Amino acid sequence: LVERSVAWLDAQAGEFVIDYFCGLGNFSFPLAQSGSSVLAVDAGEEMLAQARQRAQEQALTIEFACADLFDSAQIPLRQASAALLDPPRAGARAVCEAIAGSPSMRRVVYVSCDPATLARDLAILCEAGFEIKKAAMVDMFPHTHHMESLILLER
Structure with a gap:
């Protein structure tokens, strides 16, 4: 999932990329390793502190920001x-x-565990001129009904 997501995003060296809902940085780290300038954003200050420490240990330059991503006033775009x-x-x-x-x-690149909210959010992006270019399903939890959807959009 991580490898495919990063490959689809195809961030170039020096390109500014934002990893929203970054958690512990599962996507942020490979993006930074590709040479991208990464802003990793999440609401969990404790998780962000752990990710910062890990980034320092790996000598990766990633900017971490704590924000409530359900509050439009707090969402960084830059x-x-x-x-x-x-x-x-x-x-x-x-x-x-x-x-x-x-x-x-x-x-x-949108990774989703819920088809209903994914459909709602894709409608917002598509109305703004984004087009779905690729889609895949990933079974991250074998022997359960949970599937992850992976979508690439471009405009």
């Missing part, structure tokens, strides 16, 4: 050209609305 989203089941409505209004944002 002229990013690409974003990776891996939200909880509630989805990423506020983040998608912010991305939809950002003229600099060109590519989005």
Whole structure:
């Protein structure tokens, strides 16, 4: 899942990318290793502190920011050209609305565990001119009904 997501995002060296709902940095670290400039955002200050420590140990330059990504006033964009989203089941409505209004944002990889919120959020992005370019399903939890959806959007 991580490898495919990072490959699909295809962030170039020096490109500014935002990893929303970054958690412990599962996507942030490989993005930074590719040479991208990464802003990793999540609401969990404790998780972010652990990710910061790990980034320092690996000598990776990743900026970490604590923000409530369900509050549109707190969502950073900063002229990013690409974003990776891996939200909880509630989805990423506020983040998608912010991305939809950002003229600099060109590519989005959205990882979802909930088909209903994914459909809602994709509608927001598609109404703003994004097109679905690739889609895949990943079985991260064998022997359960849970599947992860992986979507690449571009405009």
